[in-house]
Amino acid sequence: MTGKTKRNIIIAALVVAIGLAAYVATGSAQAPVTFKDIGYSTVDDTQAEVDYQVTKSPRATAKCAIKALDSKFAVVGWKVVEIAANEPQDDPDGGRTTVQRTTLRTESPSVSGVVDNCWIVDSGK
Known part of the structure; x- marks a missing residue:
């Protein structure tokens, strides 16, 4: 793997992690x-x-x-x-x-x- 590929994988993983954190935060903020x-x-x-x-x-x-x-x-x-x-x-x-x-x-x-x-x-x- 090249350095550019590793960097792109890390960026993609961070984007997914941030999206998941945002989903969990907004989902639990709305009380049932x-x-x-x-x-x-x-x-x-x-x-x-x-x-x-x-x-x-x-x-x-x-x-x-x-x-x-x-x-x-x-x-x-x-x-x-x-x-x-x-x-x-x-x-x-x-x-x-x-x-x-x-x-x-x-x-x-x-x-x-x-x-x-x-x-x-x-x-x-």
Whole structure:
């Protein structure tokens, strides 16, 4: 192999490596599911309600972990809920975003409620 051929092979390998890195970086930057806390209310000493929105592919099924906290930030209520797949809609985001309300049982009075995490369980290929 000549020096020019080796150099061309190295340049081609670098271009492929950079392209692969860019593909991986942009693919992982787009989260399959996102969530946003909207509101919280205390029903009584044993129940709390958390309002939130979930954005995902309309045909995907997600699960979200919802928690209620007391004044010392201790978890006093916890629930995993399923956000079912739905048909795409004729709204600006195509039915990707849905608003949810989850009622939690609490072991003592709570002062806040939040979404801990959401994940996709079925992508609805």
